[in-house]
Amino acid sequence: MTEEVKLFGTWLSVFNRRIEVALKLKGVQFEYIEENLSNKSPALLKYNPVHKKIPVLVHNGKPVAESLVILEYIDETWKHNPILPTDPYEKAMARFWAKYIDDKLWPALTKVWVSKGEEQKGVIDEIQKQLKTLESELKEKKFFGGESLGFVDIAANVIVWLVVAQEALGMEILTEEKFPVLHGWHQRLVDDAVFKECMPPRDRQLSFVKVRFGSSTPSK
Structure with a gap:
């Protein structure tokens, strides 16, 4: 069939x-x-x-x-090339972190670009707190899923959008200095052949963010 x-x-x-x-x-x-x-x-x-x-x-x-x-x-x-762990506890933890990204990190990311002044600084502080939490979970692993892309890595692709958006708007939220572990993970993710194949052209992303959110005041 x-x-x-x-x-x-x-x-x-x-x-x-x-x-x-x-x-x-x-x-x-x-x-x-x-x-x-x-x-x-x-x-x-x-x-x-x-x-x-x-x-x-x-x-x-x-x-x-x-x-x-x-x-x-x-x-x-499609059972081959699993993206979720088979161990029940590890699977539950993967679901937990993916939900954390959607419930905590993503709403703050969507808010930071349209806020200004003190409000924006507060949102940035909240985002960086959440990024530290994710960095603590990643620890020394290559990916959240271990040696290869998994459920949480796929969910965390919102961080790739953050990196593009902060470049477009001249902001500093996720930097190598502040988040060396997450920065390394981000580089491995965008260098992954499958992930790279799915990414839209970077210049198109940068242009979209500048047009859509360019009136935001850059904050560091």
Whole structure:
């Protein structure tokens, strides 16, 4: 039976990138459908009527929404090259840290670019506190998942977006001096062949951030 796999997403979305990376790690062939979120397609609204958001994975006509849920679905459907640990405790911890990234780090990242002055400094302090927590979890490991990309590494690709955004806006949040462990992890992630294949052109990302958030006041 021929499998039909479709992914609805947008080029800039870090959540969409999670799914692309996972599918490519698994060697799963898929059709990518670029969405215009200001004019959502009838197909997207059909497949994700609850949240009406991307990403949405459609496997043999059945839709799955929410990026962390989709990642687990991919891992359970295509068993080879697992991205989640098999040990129940380690699997629970991977889920914990991925949720930490989505619940704590990502909201602060989306807020820092549109805040100013003292409020922005407070948000930066909060982000750096969260980055220190993640750095403590990473310790001396090559990746959060060990020797190769895993569930938490894929979820943590939001940090790649942070590095691009801070460069575009002249800010210093995650630097090698302050976060040597995370900085090394970030470099290994962006150098990974599969991850690199899924990344949009850097100049396009930089240009987008400058246009969208360029009025923010740089803070150090």
